[in-house]
Amino acid sequence: MSFVVLLLAILIEKFSALRQRLQRDSGWVRELHKLEASTRLANRPWWVLAILVLLPVMLLGLLLVVLDPVAYGLLALPVHVLVLVFSLGRGDVLAGLGPFRDAWRRGDLQAAAHVAQRDIDVCADTGEQLLENVQGHLLWQAYQSFFAVIFWYFLLGPVAALSYRLLALAVEHGKNPELVERAQQLRHAFDWLPVRLLAASFALVGNFAAVSRVMLHELLSWDISAAQLIDKAGCAAAEIPPPQTGPEGVSSLDALWELLLRSALLWYAGFAVWTLLL
Template identity: 35%
Template sequence: MTFLVLLLVALILLWTPWRIGYPKEVLAPWVNWAGRRGRDWLALLAIFSLLVPLGLLLWGVQSLFYGLLTLILHVALLLLCVGRHDPLGRMIQDCHAAWQRGDHAAAGLIAEQQLGVVPADETETLPVAVQSRLVAVTLQDYFVPAFWYLLLGPLGAVAWRLLWLAAQRPTLPAARPAAMLAHALEWIPARLLGLSLALVGHFEITLRTLRDLAGDWDLPGGELASRCARAALSGSTVELAAAEQQNDILIETRQLMIRALLTWAVIIAFLSMLG
């Protein structure tokens, strides 16, 4: 059933208006409320208490209507864990269109206001900064929830989303421990994503990049994935080409991430057939 759930969620994201999951961040009000019920780890435990009724609900609908309710509930919970950015669709369209027509000031303003992206230094062009954001969001919105769903079921995916939402709210007492656990939960998926990028891009150089970075515990998963993506596209981990010479870098990166997703889909389908 796991592959069927992932397939249904993918079809919903692809062919329905719910490209970003539910229209609202359903879990956000709970995180905002429960994240203040104590200090640090106690607040985080309060956030995680939502998993108890969800687990009881999953247990209660087992075998009802030949498992149809379980399937629907799994799909609904996994949709809760999808981010609201649509990184493989509309997320970068406005910024890319402005950059393509030569309006770099507008592109920079759009990137800052809509994506929260500002080039780190003069050597980093805006498309490269947006590229890093695109890869990191794809990891956090798609790869990490799918990984923990495969490993721990819908509760694992929901736990990741709760952690990520709490980590994005620095005023919450639970923000610091949530950020620590979120970093730990994305550690393995980030490296698996890097491996899939090697399979669909420049294999040797991407694999060498991954091997050099894989043991660094403190490196954020999004940063590791973005370096692997640059290596997969350009074959270079150091030199960043001028933006004028790489106007299509964002489109190429989006296509690269789609191929990486399809690689995961094929592997999961094969494992499902093996039982």
């Protein structure tokens, strides 16, 4: 059923507005801020995470235990689909880069810096660094929005996928530094394996030798962040040249996006083969 759910999630994302209807985080974020401001829980970040992350996923797990035996799991299928769609990343990565791409293609660095900060919260001291940061943003957003979620869904089901997204929301919206730090630690653990599998996928669909050189020193490292690793591996696999103003710089973003698409096809092919073998 996992592979069917993954296909349905892609169809829903591409051809319906259900994702926008499901991915409304305002209520959850409001409860997060309320618990952070509570005098009893202000210094207990683990309790806040237990209430807002552990409790929802436990309730989801209990619901699935009840539904799975009924009608050969058909009643659980829509729950799987809805949870997976909710767990995908927020927003459209390519649409968010549209104004930046236009400004960079014109060579207007000031406008590019303005729209990058406004639309995707990316800033830099120089134009070259700005393009590098936007490239890293594209790779990271694609990874955390899609690859990490479908990996954990396929491996452990909707409970793991929902856990990943709720931790990501806690990192993004949390105001208590201690809570954000704890959520980041848990998310780092979630990211360790899938980000390395995606880097290995980059090697298979891109420049294998260049990615191998990057992965050689970082393969088992716990200290490097997922964003740093995916940035290094992606740029190496796509053979991204030094930053350039104009159409050449935009072409580097296109090359990274094509790399991500090829990797997604590889993952889905791998999921299909695994499903057939089982």
